[in-house]
Amino acid sequence: MRLDRRRLNGIAEQGVSIFVTLFGLLILTFVIGRIMPVDPVRAIVGEDATREVYENVYRQLGLDKPMWQQFLLYMRDVVTLDFGTSIRTGQPVLQDIARVLPATIELATFAILIGAGLGTPLGVIAAVNKDRWPDQLIRVISLMGHSMPIFWTGMIALLVFYANLGWVGGSGRMSQFYIGLVPERTNFLLIDSALAGEWEVFRSAINHIILPAALLGYSSSAYITRMTRSFMLDQLGQEYVTTARVKGLSRRQTVWRHAFGNIRVQLVTIVALAYGALLEGAVLIETVFAWPGFGQYLTSNLLIGDMNAVMTCVLIVGVIFIGLNILSDILYRVFDPRTR
Amino acid sequence: MDPVLDIQRLSIRYAGAPAPAVRDVSFTLGRERLGIVGESGSGKSTVGRAIMRLLDTAEITADRMQFEEVDLLNAPERKMLDVRGKRMSMILQDPKFSLNPIQRCGHQIAEAYRTHVRCSKSEARARAIAMLEQVHIRDPERVYDLYPHEVSGGMGQRVMIAMMLLTDPDLVIADEPTSALDVTVRLQVLRILDGLVRDKGIGLIMISHDLNLVRAFCDRVLIMYAGRVVEALDARDLDNAQHPYSRGLLAAQPRIGGTREPLPVLARQDSWLEPLEAQA
Incomplete structure (x- = not known):
């Protein structure tokens, strides 16, 4: 790929659009912080504080300044990565996030690998066998994935695979026994334990992640299967598929060499969206599995009005989605010559 | 010389359709150029796709459906993978x-x-x-x-x-090969196709709704109406076609320099379903 003028223009254009989106996101989180029916001062000083203490904190937070100044201050804080302290944990929000986000990224990544790895081939098989028994079966499987509440499947799965069969680890990211054994470098447990050469911890972590990841993966595979099926049906009706068969390619070659290539762009979009949804954190599954992740963190802070933490979490979710969008844009260009 | 393709009483019914899309179509093809003309929905493309065995769900019956030594009615798909694209192929429309x-x-x-x-x-x-x-x-x-x-x-x-x-096939089916092209390049593309077909001695089935085109580029013409072949004749005799449907098609063509009155419209009659021999 040559870096010609057109491409440079394209990159510049994208850069500007990312910048504008980020700015919009900042405005959004700022406004959320102002209009939430939570008194940030009261949340810090408590119910019994004197008027003097209250006003002191009020000024410290800069709430006496005009709105636009508050927004500039907020921008400054964000740019310098100063997100304040969480009232609930008493620690800098950034430090909290560095702890909970990797846990969720780990879980979400495993889940999406399972979800896409399962959902894509199932969707293709369903489309190729439309209205015959494999299609019916796959449709039932994916309907179940859609309709069973995940906290319920979570508990049942724990009961069966952990309590009864003992195939997998229970709740948490690893066995209690290993906690604190591995130095926290990245907070990705699998990476940290591998870096430290603690393979038993690594195995324990895999054992613990596999069940919640499989459940989340199953639930997103339901969606991915359905979409893949309909994308594929669309392509199988196209003339170039007939061309491929006329050339003497077998059904399988036609499907995978020709039709599948043409659904990759659409597939990337929905897989990225599903991944984004998982990265927001799956509160229910995190709760059932006592997974110290992003979803739990966001929800508990939201419930007590810990605004520094909430605003930061919303900002991060926004950034994640912007990032996934950029990634899909890049993959579009790789997969479809018409967009280059 | 043995015919490349021998089709006798071919009928095709799409899955779930109340009536067959093609019925009792018979023709043989040597190393010549055969045109199949007819209006949209007359079954001409369906015949082409049935010969290629591309209609997976349709119900196909025939007394005989022979491509060289291959029995197209009963050949397993494995055999067809070897035939398709190598010995017979198809040029699609757009x-x-x-x-x-x-x-x-x-x-x-x-x-x-x-x-x-x-x-x-x-x-x-x-x-x-x-x-x-x-x-x-x-x-x-x-x-x-x-x-x-x-x-x-x-x-x-x-x-x-x-x-x-x-791959130097023996049979090529061209399914409206030029209808999607600009008028200016149509002739050019057809000449290229025609030249190659002649040079290589390929049997060609040209599916088209353009009467002038088949007149110029084919040896023989089948005229299809409502899934049936109603008339078969040499391309040079096309203007003397006898079947009322064929006559209707010919009459409905505009002519350069002709009068500017509205073109005649086909006034369909049930008797058109009968092939020429039965037309009194």
């Missing part, structure tokens, strides 16, 4: 849709060759480029690397022809 949008033109041509001939990538490439030259593409090396959206309709259709003739 290169905008019939070429895979995300693969380079040359790659798609070379694939047709590599599917049937064991060879290196570079040999397939050389073959494809040589074939592009034969369809009068001036800089085949460059076109080889272009994507379908980067070539014009006329060039796309020449890529299609190259892809389908590369």
